[in-house]
Amino acid sequence: MKVEVYRQLLKELLASTKFSAEALAYDYESHFWRHAKAFDGMDTLFATMSKLGIKTGIITNGQTHIQLRSLLALNLDRMVDTYLISESEGLRKPDTAIFQRxxxxxxxxxxxxxxxxxxxxxxxxxxxKAGLKAAWFDNGALLSAETEFRPELVIHSLKDLQWHLIEVCQSA
Structure with missing residues (x-):
């Protein structure tokens, strides 16, 4: 929950402040979606997937009112065939049941x-674990040395994914 994140941040970073964790969480929930920004190449990727006849879906962990606003702000609700938000589904990734759904x-x-x-x-x-192939979008993340996972594909941008999909569809 965001309020817990803000509570911890305030505790560790700002010993004295006029803001409360609840006020910061409320501001986030009320305004975050207005600042949602798509990754570079999102529109082109979805256009390519549509042309290739690829079905698409989104599974996202989080609160429905926050995640849905972001999906709508980016028009992702119109670009995908389905989307599942953990709170409304009563399941969270990595639970295999949400992938199966x-x-x-x-x-x-x-x-x-x-x-x-x-x-x-x-x-x-x-x-x-649900039987799907997985691509890790590293998004600039640094992993700890203990992290052991083996994605079938690592992408650094949506353009990487677009080229991969084109290559796979052409070879099929």
Missing amino acids: ALDQLSVEAQECLFVGDSPEADVLGAQ
Whole structure:
């Protein structure tokens, strides 16, 4: 919960402040979606996937009112075939049941799918446990030496994913 994140930040970084964790969390929940910014190449990637006939879905952990506002702000609700938000589904990644629910909604088999995410544990390992191939979008993240995961693909940008999908579809 964001209020817990802000409470910890205030405790560790700002010993005295006029802001409360609750006020910061409220501000985040009220205004975050207005600042949602798509990764470079998002529109081109979704146009390519549409042309290639690739079904798409989103699985996101978080509170419904926050995640849904971000999806709507980026028009992702119109670009994907389905989306699942953990709070409204009553499941969270890496629980394999949320991946299976998305597969069922898309009417596809796990082995036919590539799940792309930025969390080694929730996204990559969760998807793999559900039988999907997984791509890790590193998004500039640094991993600890103890992190052991083996994504089938590592991408550094949406352009990387776009080229991968084109290559896979052309060779099929």
